[in-house]
Amino acid sequence: MLVDQRDMAPSMEAECTWIGKFWLASSQSDGYELYGAVVIPSDVFARPSVNLVMNDSQHSALTYRLFEGEEEAEAWLRQLP
Numbered sequence: 001m002l003v004d005q006r007d008m009a010p011s012m013e014a015e016c017t018w019i020g021k022f023w024l025a026s027s028q029s030d031g032y033e034l035y036g037a038v039v040i041p042s043d044v045f046a047r048p049s050v051n052l053v054m055n056d057s058q059h060s061a062l063t064y065r066l067f068e069g070e071e072e073a074e075a076w077l078r079q080l081p
Helices: 013-030 047-057 070-078
Strands: 002-004 034-039 062-067
Touching (some): 002 070, 062 070
């Protein structure tokens, strides 16, 4: 999964809740691993929101990496098994 958050606004409480309830919970309960390449926000004030979601993901089936650009993120996803 490629998550491009470059244009993300600083506050995203609803999105964090949705990610936790849908992606993180379903991947764990369904028994599959989920890979996420996250392109970090350009707005430095939005970056703490990304960190909150990523901290929550440590107890799920999500394996993720953070990237500055989309090309790097796509290359990492392509090399996965």
